[in-house]
Amino acid sequence: MPAENQPTKKISIDEVAKALGVSKTTVSRALSGKGRIGEATRARVRDYIARVGAEPAVRAQPAARETHNLTMVIPSDFAHLDLPFLRKCMGGICTAAAQRGYDLLLCYVSGADTNQLERQLDCHKMDGVILSRTIQNDPCVELLRRHKMPFVAIGRTEDPAIPQVDNDQAAASQEMTRLLLQLGLRRIALLTGSPSYYVNQDRAKGYFDALAELGIQPDPALVRTGIESDAQRIDALDAVLERRPDCILCGDDRLAFDVSLELQARRIRVPDDIRLASLYDSELTAGLNPAISAVHFDAVALGGAACRMLLDLMAGKAAARPLVMGHQVVLRDSTKSLPRR
CATH class of the missing domain: 3.40.50.2300 (Response regulator)
Structure with missing residues (x-):
């Protein structure tokens, strides 16, 4: 049979998407000429289809509807x-x-x-x-x-x-913990949420890395994770206070806010009786009296x-490599050094 009379091979939108490592929506936009897509991507799709000697099976079909x-x-x-x-x-x-x-x-x-x-x-x-x-x-x-x-x-x-x-949650946590240790604090309790979240894993890693960096043996009784309810927070606070910490480091702003109120209710003064810090900064931590030292992210x-x-x-x-943004540790009154009596 002459080549010009041979039936043209069909290729599906899914096959093109898999071959080029893009979404089906991107291929559909490239073929339809509609939607927000760069000319280089359109050319890449067309060139691939031409190179394999096929005709897109999707041309006669409506292009994928953009929802915006x-x-x-x-x-x-x-x-x-x-x-x-x-x-x-x-x-x-x-x-x-x-x-x-x-x-x-x-x-x-x-x-x-x-x-x-x-x-x-x-x-x-x-x-x-x-x-x-x-x-x-x-x-x-x-x-x-x-x-x-x-x-x-x-x-x-x-x-x-x-x-x-x-x-970089681990680096931010390590920096905050290191600064607290450099203030002379040695018994720093850590309270965080569920370890199923990578952010909590990374914050705990930074805490332990800072202790190791300064040659301090961690006390497992000062670390409580998986705090996701009021009851769990109170139980965790009870447990670490029994170990007489000189500072409590909270994994996030809401936890630090609630711990601050609970300490006030127990007539435990910050920073006179205990220091308090947070690994996430917001108006919740900055607006308290005393304002809580925290890590600020944008x-x-x-x-x-x-x-x-x-x-x-x-x-x-093409998908970019992971983008890591910066942070700033903000020390406030909740961790300030007190004059010797």
């Missing part, structure tokens, strides 16, 4: 929108998204329950997803990959294939960077 929505996935135990980190991070995402014509949707997940995210995916509610926290064995990751949905994580993950933006910039990384990924750009 992004979804921010929030774990249910971080679903309190009054939390400063979440509010500021969301603000950074909204600003960056609006600058490029996108709106932000919210989606809550609880453990293995991803029903709300599955519903949004099945209904094609969004063009990309931002995971607001990273946890071990996150079911959202597999779900998003199965749907070929572009996504970015805020926080460290152990999967280098996941585009991610984070602060959550607005973090959210904006994650959003721009996602939008670039959706436009067909």
Whole structure:
């Protein structure tokens, strides 16, 4: 049969996406000529199809509908929108998204329950997803990959294939702990949330690294993790106070705020009787009396960077290496040195 009469091989949008390592939406946009996508990416898709001598099976089909929505996935135990980190991070995402014509949707997940995210995916509610926290064995990751949905994580993950933006939580925790030790404090208690979150793992690592750096043997009885309720916080505080610490280092601003109020209720004075510090800074820590020493991160910039990384990924750009942003340790009255009596 003459070559010109041979039937043309068809290639699916999914095959092209897998071969080029991009999303199906990116391929669809490249073929339809619609949507926000760079000319280099369009040419890359067309060149690949021409090189394999095929005709895209999707040309006669409608192009994937763009929603101009992004979804921010929030774990249910971080679903309190009054939390400063979440509010500021969301603000950074909204600003960056609006600058490029996108709106932000919210989606809550609880453990293995991803029903709300599955519903949004099945209904094609969004063009990309931002995971607001990273946890071990996150079911959202597999779900998003199965749907070929572009996504970015805020926080460290152990999967280098996941585009991610984070602060160096371990280095920040180590710096804060080191400064407390240099103030002469030796019995520093550490209180953190669930170790299933990478952020809490990293903060604990920084604490232990600082102790090792200064040759101080850690006291396991001064470390309490997995604090996720008022009852657990009170139990943890009771336990570490029995060990007579000279400082309590809290994993986040909400925990530090609640511990401060509990110490006041017990008539334990900060900093006279005990020092108090936090590994995350916000108006919750800065607004107390005394103001609490804390590690300051720019959550607005973090959210904006994650959003721009996602939008670039959706436009067909290669995934960037993990972006690590800076921090600042702010020492306040809660850890100040007292005059000798």
